[in-house]
Amino acid sequence: MSVIYDLALIKAANHNHGGYFFSPDSMRFFRSRVSEKVHQGPGGIYFVTSEQFDDRSPRLYTVRCFNPASRGIDTAGEFQAHPTSRRAHAEAARLAAQEPQP
Numbered sequence: 867m868s869v870i871y872d873l874a875l876i877k878a879a880n881h882n883h884g885g886y887f888f889s890p891d892s893m894r895f896f897r898s899r900v901s902e903k904v905h906q907g908p909g910g911i912y913f914v915t916s917e918q919f920d921d922r923s924p925r926l927y928t929v930r931c932f933n934p935a936s937r938g939i940d941t942a943g944e945f946q947a948h949p950t951s952r953r954a955h956a957e958a959a960r961l962a963a964q965e966p967q968p
Contacts, residue, residue, distance in 0.1 A: 899916045910961060
């Protein structure tokens with residue numbers, strides 16, 4: 867049976883493999899927030915983060931991809947490509963629903 871990933875499992879897998887993506891220092895440096903919603907399907911496992919450069923900058927959203935084999939986190943598309951959480955989640959859902967590339 868396939869594993870159904872939630873954010874806690876993704877964080878634990880990344881941390882246990884020596885990743886620092888979710889470390890407090892990284893999150894603070896990028897002023898990052900992580901949405902709890904995970905989009906999982908044939909196209910992969912995706913979630914959304916938001917980052918804010920400084921107090922005067924807008925908070926923008928980034929789609930992230932979790933790789934269970936490497937336990938790594940990659941950016942899907944461009945960093946801060948989405949102006950709203952809704953658009954980022956729509957893109958994450960679209961990517962997850964796609965058939966994998968051969």
